[in-house]
Amino acid sequence: MNLTEDQILSLAPDDASRKAGKDLSSPKKWVSKGATALALWGECQGSGSKPYQTQVDLSAIAFKCSCPSRKFPCKHGLGLLLYKAGHPNDFNAAAMPPWVEEWINKRGQKQQAEAAVNTAPKDEASREKRQKARESKVEDGIEELLRWLKDLVRIGLLDIPAKGTAFFDAMARRMVDAQAPGLAAMVRSLGNTPFYKEGWQAEFLHHLARIYLAVSGMRNINAAIVGYPVEDIRTRIGFPQNQEELKEQQGLEDTWLILGKQVSEEEGLTTEKNWLYGINSGKYALVLQFIFRGQGLQFSLSPGMFITAELVFFPSAEPLRALIKKQVSVGGDYLIHGLQGWNEAITVQANAGMRQPFLEEQPMVVQNLVPLILNNEWWLKDASGKMMPVAKEFSSAWKLLAASGGMPLNMALVGTNNSFTPLGIWLQNKYNPL
Secondary structure, eight states: OOOOHHHHHTTOSSHHHHHHHHHTOSGGGEEEEEEOSSEEEEEEOOSSSSOEEEEEETTTTEEEESSOOOSSSOHHHHHHHHHHHHOGGGOOBOOOOHHHHHHHHHHHHHHHHHHSOOOSOOOHHHHHHHHHHHHHHHHHHHHHHHHHHHHHHHHOSTTGGGGHHHHHHHHHHHHHHTTOHHHHHHHHHHHTSOTTSTTHHHHHHHHHHHHHHHHHHHHTTTSOOTTOOHHHHHHHHTOOOOHHHHHTSOOEEEEEEEEEEEEEEETTEEEEEEEEEETTTOOEEEEEEEEETTOOOSSOOOTTOEEEEEEEEOOOSSOOBEEEEEEEEEOOOOOOOOBSSHHHHHHHHHHHHHHOTTOOEEEEEEEEEEEEEETTEEEEEOTTSOEEEBOTTOOOHHHHHHHHTTSOEEEEEEEETTEEEEEEEEETTEEEEO
């Protein structure tokens, strides 16, 4: 496992932890240290009489520390990884001390227990009864939402901005009562349309059409149409998928490159989107992690890292979201060949959209793209001269241009509604996350 400094710092929960981790990367901060293929550990002298015991599970990049910090990873875990990255010769192979061996063994036992099939009898009759009751409530909610949508269209769009957010929040709450949280989120997105912007009507109608597509699809879900995206519609409505049952299925084992990570936070819940690419399978995957008020991560995934892992994909007409069932190891360096240009990329995106109409973001690797600025907007030009816009929220455009120097780059991107967010680039056949 060889993580770069940038990869290690990308694991930090905030800027303060990054700075503190760098301060603890000096050899003089550590009174003991050691490493094996499975674990990395060290004792860092703090303000107390006893040093803090810090350990890292290298098979899954998980952390434990005896310090009182509620951050994951804490500054000591970051500092220990940075110390090893900067001074690898200081860490000779050694036998794990008891406090490290006990933690590693417990993690192994927990992973085995989670992987074991749950043989406890299940009350299928009760579960089916609850499922039917929920589906009945959802059907009632859908009928009410359809009437609401038709009223919006009948009265026209002129007075929509004057209705305010309360108008949309009321229907969103009704969808929550109907146990359709996915529809509730879509209605809230409709109310969050930027009505102050020129051309807001197009965005409003786009959201409106997607809601109508979801509710119409749910009404026709039992039509037994070949290729009908049943699971995608149910997911969009808000029906959950049992992740424990999903983990019991056989997954896809591959060496995966972490292309990029996107983090957002709302009301104390941090959502982490990790975009992966399978070296042997050529498949892309989206691994979501949710962290509530400082809780730890199940997996620490750093952009640019290669991991060997078994992924199980959620059922879908276009499988993308996945769970990590088992992470075996970290390491490696591989060359990836992407799509030839925008024509090929748009064709791939269009075909995926035909199979799964609710697909919003799609990762891809495209070769020979040049970043440029035109009319105060950023674009990516392929070898044929065709250009596609960069997402306006992308904040590293100048960094991308500096790395390019006007020369074409192979680039990993996430596409949303015909705009693209760069995740990373290849320089001298080495992947560099942005």
